[in-house]
Amino acid sequence: MSEQTKANNVLVELKNINKMFLTDEVETHALNGINLSINKGEYLAITGPSGCGKSTLLSLLGLLDTANDGMYKLAGHDVSSLKRDERAKIRNSEIGFIFQSFNLISDLTVAENVELPLTYRKDLTKQQRAKNVQVALEEVDMAHRAKHFPSQLSGGQQQRVAIARAIAGSPSVILADEPTGNLDSKNAETVMSILDKLHANGATICMVTHDPRSAARSERIIEVFDGKIVSDQFNNDVTAIAV
Amino acid sequence: MSIGIDVKYAARLLVKKPAFTATTVFIIAIGLGLTLFAYSLLSSLIFKPLTMNTNQQFVTIEGEYDYSHAFRRSVDPFHLNQAVQEVDAIDDITFHGPGTALLSGLDTNVGTKKFNATFAKWNFFDVAGQQPIMGRDFTEADNFDGAEKVIMISYEVWQSYFKGISDIVDKMVNVDSEPMRIIGVMPENFSFPSHAQTWLLMPANQINPTKPSRNGAFGIARLKNSSSIEKLNQELSHYNQKAIAELPEEFNWRMRNNSGIYLQATAYKKANSDVREYYSIFISLLVVVFLILLLACINVGNLLLTRVNERYKEIAIRVALGVPRQRLIFQMLWESIFFCAIGAFIAFVLASWGIELTNAAFTRMFAVQQNQPFWWTLSIDADALLVLFVAILFMILITGLIPAWRALSGDFNSVLRDGTRGAMGKKASQTNQVLVISEILLSCIVLVIATILLTTSYFADKADYGVDTDKRITARLELPLEYYNVRRDTEFEAADNKKRNDFYYQLKSRLEELPTIEAVAYMTQLPGTGEGTSHFEIEGMEAEVYDENPVSNNEVIGRDSWRAVGMHIIQGRDFDDRDAVVGANSMIVNESIARELFPDGQAVGYRVRQISSRGEGDWQNIVGVVSDSYHGSAMDTSSAQYNSYHLMDARSRQSINIAIHYKGSELQAKQTLFDTLNATDANVAAYHIQSYQQLIQHPMMLVTTVSKIFLFCGVMAVLLAASGIYAVSANSITQKTQEIGVRRALGATDSNVMKLFLSQALIQLAIGLGLGIVLSMWVIKALQTTMIINDVSYIIGLVGMPLLIIAIVLLATFIPAKKVVEMEPSEALHHD
Numbered sequence A: 001m002s003e004q005t006k007a008n009n010v011l012v013e014l015k016n017i018n019k020m021f022l023t024d025e026v027e028t029h030a031l032n033g034i035n036l037s038i039n040k041g042e043y044l045a046i047t048g049p050s051g052c053g054k055s056t057l058l059s060l061l062g063l064l065d066t067a068n069d070g071m072y073k074l075a076g077h078d079v080s081s082l083k084r085d086e087r088a089k090i091r092n093s094e095i096g097f098i099f100q101s102f103n104l105i106s107d108l109t110v111a112e113n114v115e116l117p118l119t120y121r122k123d124l125t126k127q128q129r130a131k132n133v134q135v136a137l138e139e140v141d142m143a144h145r146a147k148h149f150p151s152q153l154s155g156g157q158q159q160r161v162a163i164a165r166a167i168a169g170s171p172s173v174i175l176a177d178e179p180t181g182n183l184d185s186k187n188a189e190t191v192m193s194i195l196d197k198l199h200a201n202g203a204t205i206c207m208v209t210h211d212p213r214s215a216a217r218s219e220r221i222i223e224v225f226d227g228k229i230v231s232d233q234f235n236n237d238v239t240a241i242a243v
Numbered sequence B: 001m002s003i004g005i006d007v008k009y010a011a012r013l014l015v016k017k018p019a020f021t022a023t024t025v026f027i028i029a030i031g032l033g034l035t036l037f038a039y040s041l042l043s044s045l046i047f048k049p050l051t052m053n054t055n056q057q058f059v060t061i062e063g064e065y066d067y068s069h070a071f072r073r074s075v076d077p078f079h080l081n082q083a084v085q086e087v088d089a090i091d092d093i094t095f096h097g098p099g100t101a102l103l104s105g106l107d108t109n110v111g112t113k114k115f116n117a118t119f120a121k122w123n124f125f126d127v128a129g130q131q132p133i134m135g136r137d138f139t140e141a142d143n144f145d146g147a148e149k150v151i152m153i154s155y156e157v158w159q160s161y162f163k164g165i166s167d168i169v170d171k172m173v174n175v176d177s178e179p180m181r182i183i184g185v186m187p188e189n190f191s192f193p194s195h196a197q198t199w200l201l202m203p204a205n206q207i208n209p210t211k212p213s214r215n216g217a218f219g220i221a222r223l224k225n226s227s228s229i230e231k232l233n234q235e236l237s238h239y240n241q242k243a244i245a246e247l248p249e250e251f252n253w254r255m256r257n258n259s260g261i262y263l264q265a266t267a268y269k270k271a272n273s274d275v276r277e278y279y280s281i282f283i284s285l286l287v288v289v290f291l292i293l294l295l296a297c298i299n300v301g302n303l304l305l306t307r308v309n310e311r312y313k314e315i316a317i318r319v320a321l322g323v324p325r326q327r328l329i330f331q332m333l334w335e336s337i338f339f340c341a342i343g344a345f346i347a348f349v350l351a352s353w354g355i356e357l358t359n360a361a362f363t364r365m366f367a368v369q370q371n372q373p374f375w376w377t378l379s380i381d382a383d384a385l386l387v388l389f390v391a392i393l394f395m396i397l398i399t400g401l402i403p404a405w406r407a408l409s410g411d412f413n414s415v416l417r418d419g420t421r422g423a424m425g426k427k428a429s430q431t432n433q434v435l436v437i438s439e440i441l442l443s444c445i446v447l448v449i450a451t452i453l454l455t456t457s458y459f460a461d462k463a464d465y466g467v468d469t470d471k472r473i474t475a476r477l478e479l480p481l482e483y484y485n486v487r488r489d490t491e492f493e494a495a496d497n498k499k500r501n502d503f504y505y506q507l508k509s510r511l512e513e514l515p516t517i518e519a520v521a522y523m524t525q526l527p528g529t530g531e532g533t534s535h536f537e538i539e540g541m542e543a544e545v546y547d548e549n550p551v552s553n554n555e556v557i558g559r560d561s562w563r564a565v566g567m568h569i570i571q572g573r574d575f576d577d578r579d580a581v582v583g584a585n586s587m588i589v590n591e592s593i594a595r596e597l598f599p600d601g602q603a604v605g606y607r608v609r610q611i612s613s614r615g616e617g618d619w620q621n622i623v624g625v626v627s628d629s630y631h632g633s634a635m636d637t638s639s640a641q642y643n644s645y646h647l648m649d650a651r652s653r654q655s656i657n658i659a660i661h662y663k664g665s666e667l668q669a670k671q672t673l674f675d676t677l678n679a680t681d682a683n684v685a686a687y688h689i690q691s692y693q694q695l696i697q698h699p700m701m702l703v704t705t706v707s708k709i710f711l712f713c714g715v716m717a718v719l720l721a722a723s724g725i726y727a728v729s730a731n732s733i734t735q736k737t738q739e740i741g742v743r744r745a746l747g748a749t750d751s752n753v754m755k756l757f758l759s760q761a762l763i764q765l766a767i768g769l770g771l772g773i774v775l776s777m778w779v780i781k782a783l784q785t786t787m788i789i790n791d792v793s794y795i796i797g798l799v800g801m802p803l804l805i806i807a808i809v810l811l812a813t814f815i816p817a818k819k820v821v822e823m824e825p826s827e828a829l830h831h832d
Helices: A003-009 A054-061 A084-094 A110-119 A126-139 A155-167 A185-200 B002-016 B018-047 B077-086 B124-128 B155-160 B229-246 B249-255 B273-277 B279-310 B312-320 B325-365 B382-408 B412-418 B426-461 B493-513 B591-597 B666-680 B692-735 B737-745 B750-784 B791-821 B825-829
Strands: A010-023 A026-039 A043-047 A069-074 A095-098 A173-177 A204-208 A220-225 A228-234 B058-062 B090-104 B113-120 B150-153 B172-175 B178-185 B198-201 B218-223 B264-267 B472-478 B517-523 B534-538 B551-557 B569-572 B586-590 B607-610 B620-626 B643-647 B655-662 B685-691
Touching: A010 A054, A026 A054, A026 A204, A026 A228, A043 A054, A054 A173, A054 A204, A054 B825, A084 A095, A084 B737, A084 B750, A095 A155, A110 A126, A110 A155, A126 A155, A126 A185, A155 A173, A155 A185, A173 A185, A185 A204, B002 B018, B002 B325, B018 B279, B018 B325, B018 B382, B018 B692, B058 B229, B077 B090, B077 B218, B077 B229, B090 B124, B090 B198, B113 B685, B124 B218, B229 B264, B273 B279, B279 B312, B279 B325, B279 B382, B279 B426, B279 B692, B279 B750, B312 B325, B325 B382, B325 B692, B426 B692, B426 B750, B426 B791, B472 B666, B472 B692, B493 B517, B493 B655, B493 B666, B586 B591, B591 B620, B591 B643, B655 B666, B666 B685, B685 B692, B692 B737, B692 B791, B737 B750, B737 B791, B737 B825, B750 B791
Parallel strands: A043 A204, A043 A220, A095 A173, A173 A204, B113 B198, B150 B178, B551 B643, B586 B620
Antiparallel strands: A010 A026, A010 A069, A220 A228, B058 B218, B058 B264, B090 B113, B090 B172, B090 B218, B150 B198, B172 B178, B472 B655, B472 B685, B517 B551, B517 B655, B534 B551, B534 B607, B569 B620, B586 B643, B607 B620
C-alpha cells in the first residue's frame, strides 16, 4: 500500500494528546502523550484497568471533551480546536456513540430515540429520517418495538436501540463505551454480533472494554495503562467466542 | 436511639448549608405567617361566630341587603314579633336601630357632644347576655307610655364624658335636649350591637305595633345550639310567604326587589355592612393567602427535592447498607420538622406584627366616626394557633413526603453502579413539569388578583371626584329635635322647615363673613362620598319599562354651595329664592346627564321626575346644569355618574353635611366652625369634623388597608414565584444534565439544547398562564360585583403580570440551561 493510499485510509489520527483533570486542586493526568491512528473500516478495542484513561480517550475521540494539548485529525481535518457547535456537527455526522448504560431518553419512544441525532441535521427530510430509522431498527432487529418506550424494553433491547441510534446517521466511526457492561452474557453476545455484522459491512468501530472476550472479537487491541498506550497489536486470531 | 441519631443528622444538615436553611425557613415563615394572619383577620371579622358569654351564636334578622345602595334594610318590628312566634330555631329576639345621641346638661365642662346611640327593645341586654356593672337593666316598664325616659351609657362614656363620677347612676342628662335618667353603666369595652356608646329605648309603639307599620328595626337573636342558620332561614322563608301574602298594598315597598325575601337570618359578623360590601375582597384575600401557602409548600418541597437530588448517592449508599425505607422517610421528615418549627416561630412573630399593624389601621379608620365594630380587634387566639399547627403538619407532610417519595423511587442500583443518577425518569420529568406549571398557575392568580386590587385601590385613591378638596373641612351638623322638630302634615310644617333652614343659612352667613372663610356648602352627601341611585324619567323620553330609565344619585343642597367645593354652573342658573317657594320643584342636573340624555346637551327647561317601581313621582323643572362630580367611592359599583340636585329649602333636613373652604390652617378652620356654631346655636352639634381629603379617603380605608395586605402578598408572590420557578426549572434542568450530555453526544448544538428547554418552558407557560388567567378572571368576576375595576388595572393585571411571569420563567430556564450547555458533553454524561 502506498503512503498516499495509507494516508487516505486513516480516519482518526491523534498526536501527542495530553489530558489533565483538576480535582480539588489535585492534578490528575488522565492521558499522557497519546499517539494513535485508526484506519477506515478498522475494529479496535481499547482495554486496560479501571482509571487507566480509556474512557477519557474515547471521549476525546468522540469530541465529547477536548485535550489540553496535542493534535486530533478526523477524516483528514484538524478537529483539536473547534468550537462547541462545530464539534457538535461533526459528532452528529461522523460519530456514532454506544454507551454502557444505553442512555436512551425515557420520554421518547424507540423510534424517536433513533431519530434524535437525525433531527439535528438540516439535510434530511422527515421521510428520509423515517426511512433511516426503519433501516437502522431493522439492522438490530428492533423495528417491531418502534413505538415502545425504553422502560418497556429489556437491557439488551435497549442497547440494540442505542446501536440503531448510533448507526442511523451512517457515521464514519462508531465509538462504543463498554457496550456489554450492563448486559448478561446472552444479550452481550447479541450486541457483539451486531457490532461484528456492522464491521463486516465496513463500519469503523472503536470500543472500550474490560471484557477480554469482547476485545478478542476486534482486529486490533490497544492497552492503556496510567494514561499511556502500553500495547498496540493486531489480533491475528479474531474468533467469535461462542457462549 | 435511632431517633436521636436521625435528629442529630438532620440538625447537622441544617447548619451545614446556612443559605439553603435560611431560604427554606424564610419561605415557610411567609407561607405560615400569612396563613396565621389571614385566619386571624377573617375569623375575627367574618367567620368565627359571635357568641359573647354563652355558647349560642348571634344571628341578625333583617331585610335583604341592598347592594345598589350599600345599606342594610330594616324590617317592621310587627313582622319580627310575629316571626319569633313561628320559628323554632331561636327562643327570643330583640331589635335595635342605629342613631346618635347629643349629650349635654351635666356639669362636665365639655358641652354638647355627639355619641353613637343604639335604640333598642327593653330586653336588649338580656339577649346580649350582659348586665350593667352599675345601676340596672332596662325593664318592660321603662317602655310604657308616660314612663320616665332612661338611658344606659357605656363605660367609656362614663369615664370620658362624665369623668368617671361615682354617683353617675340616677343622674339626669339631656339627650338631644330631652332630659333622661342614666340608669346604668355597661362593662368596659361593651359596645354591642357594634359600636354603641349609649343605649336608649325605642318607643313602645315602634316595638309592639299591632299591624304592619312604617317602623324599621334590625332583629338580633341567639340561635339554639340544636339549630342552624339554614334551618332558621327555612323557617323564616315559610313565614315570609305568609307575611308577604298578608302585607297591605301600601307596604309593598318593603319588597323592593320582589325577590320574595323579606326577613332573613345572617351570621352576625357577616351582616356588617363593610363585610357585606367587600365580602368578595375578603374571600379573594383568603384565596390569595391559600395560594401563597401552596406556593410556599411547592417551593420548600422543591428545595428539599433538590437537596435529595444532591444527596441521591448518599441515600443509595444508605439503602445499600440496609437502612429501612421507613427510617429514611423519617430522616427526611425530621429535616422538614426542623424547618417548619423554626419557620412557624418566625411566622408567629410576623403574624403578630401584622395583626398589630392592622389593629392600628382599624383604629385610624374608625377614629373620626368612632364606629369600629367591637369584634374588629384582631388577636391570635387558640383557634388560630390550632390552624397554625394544622398548617405546620400540612407543610411537614408536603415538604417531607415529596422528597422522601422521590428519594425512594429511584434506581439505586444504577446510581451505585455507574456513579450517575441515570437519565431522568419519565415520572420525575412529569413531576417537574407539574411543579413548574403549578408555580406558574398559582403565581399568576396571586399576582393578577393582587395587582388588580392594588392598582384599582391606587387609582380610586387618586380619583378626581370633580371637586376641590384642598383647604376644605367637612362636618356633619345635627339639629336637636326638641328645638328643630318638624310637625309633618300640619299647618306648622312650613314654619318648622323654615326654622331649620334659617339656622343653616345663618350659620353660613356668619362663617362667610369671617376673613378666614371663603365659602360654605351644604349637601346631604358630599361628592366622593355617599352612594345609591334612583331611576328617573325625562318628560317626553320615558322608557317603556321602569328599569330601562336612567338612574341618578340625588342630593339635597343649600343655595350657593358650588363654589365651596369647586363646582360651577355651566348652563342655566343656580338655585335662588324662586326655587324656595312651595311647588317650585326645581332641580339642577350634572353635565353628564345634560350631555348624554338631552338633545344638544341642553337640559334646562326640561321636566324630570324620580320614579318608583309603581311609576309614581313629581315632575321637576331643570333650572341649571352643574359641572360633573362623583358620589360614592371610585371603587364602588354604586358610584354615580349622573347626579341630580334639589334645594334644601324645599325639604328641610335634621342633619346635613357642611363643607367649608377656608384660608389659613385646618385647625383654625375647625375652631372657627365650633365658635360660630356655638354663637349661632349652642344646642346644635357638629361631628365627624375632618379634612375633605380624609372624608373621601374614609370609604376607601378598609380597601386601602386590605390592599396593603395584598401588596405584601403580591411582593411575596413575586419573590416566591421567581425563586420557586427558578429553583424548579434549575432542578429540572440539572436532573436533565445527563440527557443533555446524550443529546450533545448525538450532535445537538447549543441552540438545539436551548430551544428544547425554552420550548418546554413555553408549553408550561401556555398551560400555567392559560389556566391562571381563566381562574383569575373567575375571581375578578366575583370582585366586580362590589367594585369597579378600571381599564389600566386590567391591563396591568391581565397583561403586565403574565408578561412578568413569562420573563421570570424564561430567565429561570435560560440561566441554568446555559450552565448545562457550557459543560463538556463528557462531563454532562457523567454528571453526578
